[in-house]
Amino acid sequence: MTGLLLLSPLVLLLLALLAASIRILREYERGVVFTLGRFSGVKGPGLILLVPVLQQMVRVDQRTQVLDVPGQDVISRDNVSVRVSAVVYFRVVDAGHSVIQVENHVQATSELAQTTLRSVLGRHDLDSMLSERDKLNDDIQTILDAQTEAWGVKVANVELKHIDLGENMVRVMARQAEAERERRAKVINAEGEEQAAEKLLQAAQVLARQPEAMQLRYLSTLTTIGAQNSSTIVFPFPADLGSLLRTVRAPDAPPP
Incomplete structure (x- = not known):
């Protein structure tokens, strides 16, 4: 009886270690594994076995994510103040880089999208913003994709949502x-x-x-x-x- 009592904590410990070593990743997930703090590879999807205590894993979602860029105050080339909002579609294509190269790839992409939006639109006049939105979308997408490539992030598409004008400018455009x-x-x-x-x-x-x-x-x-x-x-x-x-x-x- 005493042997069984001594065996029970050992069994519980083994079960706990086994549970800690098993990970199950979905089809759209990847696991970035670190062994003693060093990057040792990307695994998944399916059943993943880790060495307890020695190995840690970070889950990365590789599905396309939708990032809503809040409205940005932009001054066009012809000195017209407008407020522009956009939406960015991106996904992680390299799970290792998205964890190692940047602390938070979602926040970093969001901040970069805001600054790029102001920079690109500031080089165009108001008529171009209203009539050449497809070209502006392509320009912003190209710049974002080039800069996020080092983070393992692929920017698939950028769409300008709203271009809000002041009441005075609306009346001027109507005339x-x-x-x-x-x-x-x-x-x-x-x-x-x-x-x-x-x-x-x-x-x-x-x-x-x-x-x-x-x-x-x-x-x-x-x-x-x-x-x-x-x-x-x-x-x-x-x-x-x-x-x-x-x-x-x-x-x-x-x-x-």
């Missing part, structure tokens, strides 16, 4: 848009006048080649005016209209 619409309307109207003038010039050239066509145009205009209203209209009567009528009348018609 600018209205002026632009008026300018386009005037340009379209001028182009229409130009095309109409070209057509009138072509018609005048055709009528100049055949003087009889001009006289027939007079008669057609008189008929149209007479059908539309009953007012008395003085219309210039060409002197050679009589000869024209004799020329164009039917051959079998009796003389006037």
